[in-house]
Structure formats: C-alpha cells, structure tokens
Amino acid sequence: MSAISIRNVWKEFGDQIVLEQISLDIAPRSFVALVGPSGCGKTTLLRMLLGEERPSRGEILLNGEPLRPEPDADRGIVFQRYSVFPHLTVLQNVTIGAEFKRSPFLGRLFAAARRAIESEAQDLLTAVGLQGNEDKYPAALSGGMQQRLALAQALMRKPKVLLLDEPFGALDQGIRREIHELMLRLWNENELTVVMVTHDLSEAFRLGTRVVALERRRDRPEERERYGATISRDLPVWPPRIANELNSHRSRRDDPALDGASRDDPDAGCRRRHHELERT
Numbered sequence: 014m015s016a017i018s019i020r021n022v023w024k025e026f027g028d029q030i031v032l033e034q035i036s037l038d039i040a041p042r043s044f045v046a047l048v049g050p051s052g053c054g055k056t057t058l059l060r061m062l063l064g065e066e067r068p069s070r071g072e073i074l075l076n077g078e079p080l081r082p083e084p085d086a087d088r089g090i091v092f093q094r095y096s097v098f099p100h101l102t103v104l105q106n107v108t109i110g111a112e113f114k115r116s117p118f119l120g121r122l123f124a125a126a127r128r129a130i131e132s133e134a135q136d137l138l139t140a141v142g143l144q145g146n147e148d149k150y151p152a153a154l155s156g157g158m159q160q161r162l163a164l165a166q167a168l169m170r171k172p173k174v175l176l177l178d179e180p181f182g183a184l185d186q187g188i189r190r191e192i193h194e195l196m197l198r199l200w201n202e203n204e205l206t207v208v209m210v211t212h213d214l215s216e217a218f219r220l221g222t223r224v225v226a227l228e229r230r231r232d233r234p235e236e237r238e239r240y241g242a243t244i245s246r247d248l249p250v251w252p253p254r255i256a257n258e259l260n261s262h263r264s265r266r267d268d269p270a271l272d273g274a275s276r277d278d279p280d281a282g283c284r285r286r287h288h289e290l291e292r293t
C-alpha cells in the first residue's frame with residue numbers, strides 16, 4: 014500500500030486553478046523531491062499533504078485512509094525558515110512537540126515523563142550534531158544549525174511523513190552538503206516517507222528516490238489563470254536509493270549523496286539525470 018495516494022487532485026483559489034489532475038502514489042519510505050517553476054503550486058501541494066489546505070477536487074489518502082483535515086503528529090513539516098521558536102532554548106524547541114502531544118491541554122509533564130522526553134530530545138540533538146547547544150536560543154545558532162534543530166523538532170513527534178519546504182534553500186553550499194548527508198542519514202535510519210519541495214535540481218537528485226516535476230502544460234499568459242500545473246515528469250533516481258540499504262548494500266562510492274567529498278566523480282549519476290530533466 015502507498016504511504017500517500019493522491020488521486021486526481023485539483024486546487025483552485027477563487028478563479029485561479031493552481032493544480033489540476035494530480036495523481037501520485039508515494040511508496041512508504043520513499044523520498045520524493047518535488048520540483049517546478051516558481052508559482053506552479055509546489056507549496057500548495059505540500060500544504061494539502063499537511064492538511065492545511067483541502068483539495069478542491071479529488072482526494073488524498075494516507076496509508077489508505079482519507080487524510081485528516083487538520084495537521085497531526087503523523088505529518089511533520091520543516092520550512093525554509095522560521096520553523097523553530099525563537100523564545101525557546103534548543104532543548105525546549107525539541108521537547109515542546111512531545112510535551113503537547115502527551116499532555117495537550119497543559120503542555121506540562123510530570124518529572125519522570127519530562128526526563129524521558131529530555132533524554133529522547135538529547136539523543137536527537139546528538140543525531141543532528143547539536144549536542145552541547147541545549148541551552149542556547151535559536152538566535153545564537155547559524156542558519157545550518159537552526160535547520161538541524163528544525164529537523165530534530167519535527168522528528169521528535171515521530172511523524173510517518175516528513176514534509177520539507179525548501180528546507181536547505183537559505184543555506185550556503187558547504188553547509189548544504191553537510192546537511193544533505195544528515196538528511197539522508199535521518200531518512201535512512203527512521204521510518205520516514207519524505208516529500209521535499211526544492212528549486213535545486215541537483216539537491217533533488219542528491220536526496221530523492223524519485224524526482225517529480227510540476228509544470229503548466231499550457232502556459233499562454235492569457236490562459237494562465239485558467240489552467241493549473243500538473244505532473245510533467247516522474248523520474249526514479251538512478252542508481253536506486255533504498256531506505257535502510259544505503260550503507261549495507263552499496264558502497265559509499267556508489268552513492269554520491271552519501272559522500273560530499275569527491276572521489277572520481279561522485280556527482281556524475283545525479284548530473285546525468287539532472288541534465289535529462291533540464292533538456293525536457
């Protein structure tokens with residue numbers, strides 16, 4: 014069964030058709046990178062997956078069940094910026110999701126439960142390389158560290174689906190490489206299906222198991238409002254990248270995304286697919 018099944022979904026805002034005829038089955042534990050020109054509706058699709066927007070037509074199923082209308086713990090999201098709470102420390106930013114999940118009305122926990130959650134949060138902070146920064150506030154962290162924190166915060170709620178809206182878009186190149194490796198490791202080690210919006214095709218091929226492009230097929234300016242974007246390309250990434258098997262079945266050399274440092278030409282596979290998409 015697909016983790017997510019999008020069936021003939023349309024989205025209109027007033028007279029504007031943003032998305033039309035979107036049908037997509039997303040397998041559990043896959044990592045779908047969603048690309049497309051600015052304004053074609055990528056974020057709108059992500060917000061429908063989150064439950065913040067409802068399709069105008071069609072339906073979205075999560076593990077075979079209609080998507081609940083409200084965002085819930087099954088789905089976590091990380092935005093390009095501002096995902097973390099500036100007035101909470103690093104540790105509090107990670108524990109708060111779990112506090113509200115377990116004690117929704119008070120948002121406070123008794124000592125034993127709090128200790129368990131803090132220990133879980135510490136483990137996640139270590140996993141994202143933020144150990145030692147627990148008492149800092151986000152303003153004291155670099156952009157890359159803030160996005161690591163946002164990932165830890167989202168993962169603390171153990172979502173089945175992680176939605177990423179250009180999460181690394183504001184980071185500079187060197188930091189992006191590091192966080193790409195982290196992202197792949199988190200995806201590999203957790204029971205996660207990921208849908209990521211990105212403007213960066215090489216990032217899409219570096220991280221995704223599949224790259225899905227949205228595009229308006231008819232793009233005459235006078236018709237712009239009357240037609241939505243739909244899926245124009247759906248490319249599996251080659252060689253296949255399979256969750257849980259990144260380390261065991263394939264060498265690091267086989268998977269450029271696992272290793273930012275150059276071997277012979279670690280990005281060759283990604284670039285080939287990238288060019289294929291750009292040519293179309």
Ligand SMILES: Nc1ncnc2c1ncn2[C@@H]1O[C@H](COP(=O)(O)OP(=O)(O)OP(=O)(O)O)[C@@H](O)[C@H]1O
Pocket residue numbers: 026031049050051052053054055056057058
């Ligand atoms: N709540 C809303 N009300 C009205 N129009 C909206 C709303 N949300 C999005 N839109 C419109 O839908 C279109 C698609 O927006 P969306 O943000 O999904 O595009 P995008 O592909 O993510 O763009 P970008 O790559 O620039 O972030 C835009 O024309 C936008 O103005």
